[in-house]
Amino acid sequence: MKRTLAVAALVTVAFAGAAEARDQIRIVGSSTVFPFASKVVEQFGKTTSFKTPVIESTGSGGGFKLFCAGVGVDHPDITNASRAIKKSEIETCAKNGVAKITEITIGYDGIVVADSKKGPEFNVSRKDLFLALAKTVPDPKGGDKLVPNPYKTWKDVNASLPANEIEVLGPPPTSGTRDAFTELVMDHGCEEFPFIKAMAKTDKKAFKAACQAIREDGAYIEAGENDTLIVNKLVENPKALGIFGYSFLDQNADKIKGAHIDGIAPTFENISSGKYPVSRPLFFYVKGEHVGVIPGIKEYVAEFTSEAAIGADGYLPQIGLIPLPADKMKSVKDAGKALTVNVK
Amino acid sequence: MSEMTAVSGTPGRRTRDLVAAGIGRRYRAERRFRIFGLVAIASALVFMALLFMSIIGKGYSAFVQTEIRLPVAYAVSVIDPDGTRNLDDMRRANYGKLYRDGIQSLFPDVTSRQDRRVLNGLVSSGASFQIRDAVFEDQSLIGKSGEIWVPASDDVDMLVKGKIDRNLPESARRVSDQEIAWIDALEKDGRLATRFNWRFFTNGDSREPELAGIWGAVVGSFLTMIVTLALSFPLGVATAVYLEEFAPKNRWTDIIEVNINNLAAIPSIVFGLLGLAVFLQFFGLPRSAPVVGGLVLTLMTLPTIIIAARVSLKSVPPSIREAALGLGASKMQMVTNDVLPLAMPGILTGTIIGMGRALGETAPLLMIGMVAFIVDIPGGFHDPATVLPVQIYIWADSAERAFVERTSAAIMVLLTFLIIMNAAAVFLRGKFERRW
Numbered sequence: 152m153k154r155t156l157a158v159a160a161l162v163t164v165a166f167a168g169a170a171e172a173r174d175q176i177r178i179v180g181s182s183t184v185f186p187f188a189s190k191v192v193e194q195f196g197k198t199t200s201f202k203t204p205v206i207e208s209t210g211s212g213g214g215f216k217l218f219c220a221g222v223g224v225d226h227p228d229i230t231n232a233s234r235a236i237k238k239s240e241i242e243t244c245a246k247n248g249v250a251k252i253t254e255i256t257i258g259y260d261g262i263v264v265a266d267s268k269k270g271p272e273f274n275v276s277r278k279d280l281f282l283a284l285a286k287t288v289p290d291p292k293g294g295d296k297l298v299p300n301p302y303k304t305w306k307d308v309n310a311s312l313p314a315n316e317i318e319v320l321g322p323p324p325t326s327g328t329r330d331a332f333t334e335l336v337m338d339h340g341c342e343e344f345p346f347i348k349a350m351a352k353t354d355k356k357a358f359k360a361a362c363q364a365i366r367e368d369g370a371y372i373e374a375g376e377n378d379t380l381i382v383n384k385l386v387e388n389p390k391a392l393g394i395f396g397y398s399f400l401d402q403n404a405d406k407i408k409g410a411h412i413d414g415i416a417p418t419f420e421n422i423s424s425g426k427y428p429v430s431r432p433l434f435f436y437v438k439g440e441h442v443g444v445i446p447g448i449k450e451y452v453a454e455f456t457s458e459a460a461i462g463a464d465g466y467l468p469q470i471g472l473i474p475l476p477a478d479k480m481k482s483v484k485d486a487g488k489a490l491t492v493n494v495k
Numbered sequence: 496m497s498e499m500t501a502v503s504g505t506p507g508r509r510t511r512d513l514v515a516a517g518i519g520r521r522y523r524a525e526r527r528f529r530i531f532g533l534v535a536i537a538s539a540l541v542f543m544a545l546l547f548m549s550i551i552g553k554g555y556s557a558f559v560q561t562e563i564r565l566p567v568a569y570a571v572s573v574i575d576p577d578g579t580r581n582l583d584d585m586r587r588a589n590y591g592k593l594y595r596d597g598i599q600s601l602f603p604d605v606t607s608r609q610d611r612r613v614l615n616g617l618v619s620s621g622a623s624f625q626i627r628d629a630v631f632e633d634q635s636l637i638g639k640s641g642e643i644w645v646p647a648s649d650d651v652d653m654l655v656k657g658k659i660d661r662n663l664p665e666s667a668r669r670v671s672d673q674e675i676a677w678i679d680a681l682e683k684d685g686r687l688a689t690r691f692n693w694r695f696f697t698n699g700d701s702r703e704p705e706l707a708g709i710w711g712a713v714v715g716s717f718l719t720m721i722v723t724l725a726l727s728f729p730l731g732v733a734t735a736v737y738l739e740e741f742a743p744k745n746r747w748t749d750i751i752e753v754n755i756n757n758l759a760a761i762p763s764i765v766f767g768l769l770g771l772a773v774f775l776q777f778f779g780l781p782r783s784a785p786v787v788g789g790l791v792l793t794l795m796t797l798p799t800i801i802i803a804a805r806v807s808l809k810s811v812p813p814s815i816r817e818a819a820l821g822l823g824a825s826k827m828q829m830v831t832n833d834v835l836p837l838a839m840p841g842i843l844t845g846t847i848i849g850m851g852r853a854l855g856e857t858a859p860l861l862m863i864g865m866v867a868f869i870v871d872i873p874g875g876f877h878d879p880a881t882v883l884p885v886q887i888y889i890w891a892d893s894a895e896r897a898f899v900e901r902t903s904a905a906i907m908v909l910l911t912f913l914i915i916m917n918a919a920a921v922f923l924r925g926k927f928e929r930r931w
Binding site for chain 2: 173175177182185189190192193196197198199200202203205206207208225377378379398399401402403404405469470471
């Protein structure tokens with residue numbers, strides 16, 4: 152009898168309060184933005200009287216899916232993203248009543264191709280990377296046709312590169328880092344071949360397949376979303392290269408070094424000036440319908456867009472965020488203050 | 496038949512010869528078999544030792560933390576500029592200035608703005624909260640000055656612990672020559688020391704490795720386990736008792752039995768998806784809450800408990816039941832007074848093992864939002880919370896070097912809990928188990 156009562160009591164506790172209002176911000180989204188956002192969250196929780204927001208790292212795509220699912224306490228207030236929101240996602244949002252969305256750019260992230268300090272120096276072009284990693288490449292014997300990737304070593308790709316076997320550890324297709332890498336490196340590299348570029352007009356599908364498909368014969372190894380793991384594997388295997396975000400290179404500068412891409416080294420200065428070719432903006436999106444309903448959203452946005460956070464001397468650049476140039480910073484701050492609806 | 500006659504010709508000798516001829520081979524086979532067993536156990540032990548050594552070797556240093564003794568002037572002008580002693584205003588005061596002034600007073604010849612910033616960076620930003628807490632604890636400090644031990648930043652900590660090699664060229668490490676000179680100077684003054692890292696046990700998660708702790712995850716795990724235990728134990732035992740003692744043996748109970756055994760083998764992520772669909776979307780329970788985590792883990796541990804409970808009910812000899820019934824007990828009296836108490840040690844062992852498995856689970860919690868960065872310590876079943884294995888996962892995925900040792904330390908804490916639970920299971924079995 153007692154046990155029955157205890158169970159009944161517990162079930163009641165469990166289901167009561169389900170409809171309770173929420174007094175805590177909920178954030179979802181990109182795993183790349185996660186370390187930066189969690190730092191802001193912590194600062195926000197400790198310096199204000201609001202509860203510390205909860206962040207889940209769901210990936211950019213997963214974040215938008217949750218964010219656009221509707222309005223109300225069951226749905227997150229903010230989503231982080233390492234790419235801009237897509238048209239289809241805006242439509243989903245609108246369909247579910249999420250119409251007032253503010254996009255805020257917080258800075259840049261460089262994607263680096265790195266290897267162990269013990270490994271050789273790499274100075275690659277985006278064309279080299281495309282030839283080394285694509286599933287099909289233009290026939291090395293000449294002619295405008297695609298053949299399955301025959302290259303075994305970097306030297307085969309470009310005589311100036313070391314004779315090491317091609318072995319690259321990188322993110323899986325679900326990752327925003329992979330999306331950005333395909334867009335910024337692979338697409339760019341393959342457009343250097345005029346006949347593939349011409350395909351973009353005639354056969355879009357074939358063009359996409361030629362540029363974006365990554366080889367599956369073991370030269371490219373999908374290492375999961377765990378960048379720490381890739382760094383450790385690089386240290387153990389000096390012949391391998393890894394693809395990940397700049398902050399991991401910054402933290403592990405004693406173990407690994409970044410390859411020059413198109414002659415530019417992946418340094419803080421080069422990424423922030425835009426010289427380094429493989430960098431992308433990072434964003435977060437605020438649900439306007441929740442502002443004023445869930446306490447603290449305005450204040451959280453103010454903290455995130457403050458000079459102390461994303462400014463050149465702020466605490467986020469210290470952990471690897473590449474700050475915005477001064478002119479852009481001002482418009483971001485204004486957008487953060489007014490929470491103007493800028494996604495349509 | 497003909498062979499029989501052949502053998503029966505000289506029965507005694509033939510059999511003895513056969514045995515004698517085979518005996519050496521049989522002994523050898525047995526010795527080999529024993530060696531295989533020993534090799535299996537030895538290799539398991541070696542791997543376990545390697546695992547423990549690697550975890551302890553990496554993690555033990557997380558239990559101490561480099562701290563700096565700073566002189567602090569608790570200036571009224573900073574803490575309470577209006578003189579109101581209003582706690583809300585005092586909470587927002589600029590405590591960061593106090594520790595920055597403190598460290599700068601130790602190195603008065605550092606004047607350039609850039610150098611000062613680097614110097615401030617030796618001290619963890621958590622120092623300001625520690626100073627604030629000191630002031631809130633003892634308001635008489637305001638206006639006085641004193642000394643306080645505050646955590647050093649994670650880079651300083653890693654250097655002192657030898658995880659950043661100071662012999663590397665300056666460009667290859669995260670701590671500059673100038674910073675090393677300051678650190679050495681502090682150490683010479685006795686202002687820098689490694690002390691027991693109590694923050695690791697009392698703090699919630701943090702992005703600053705030197706402030707990150709496991710208390711939030713321990714509380715989250717505890718709350719989740721309470722829900723799991725309170726639901727799965729009574730439900731599991733009731734199911735087992737009914738199926739074993741009361742249910743008729745027919746096609747339906749067979750189907751139920753097959754399904755329970757099947758459930759025990761389902762990958763745990765499936766339970767997470769179920770939890771998302773049923774508890775979050777249908778019942779509208781909050782995301783990331785221990786109550787939902789507990790419900791999902793209940794689904795996962797129920798089959799384990801049911802199977803263990805049925806086995807131990809089965810092992811109670813039928814003579815006990817017959818004796819009870821023969822003395823006039825009703826079937827329910829027989830179960831509650833005789834069978835269940837005798838089966839309890841086995842049931843408890845199964846429950847503890849099931850709970851141990853639930854304690855180490857992350858996959859089902861991913862879908863219901865418990866894999867999250869949560870700073871506040873959860874205060875109840877509805878507060879957002881995370882659990883120990885998730886905390887390990889989040890730290891393992893962080894870029895900062897100092898999280899490596901913390902990851903291993905958190906694994907040590909989790910392993911300690913698991914060892915305690917499994918030892919309890921073994922103890923219970925040894926103490927209360929009856930052999931028939």
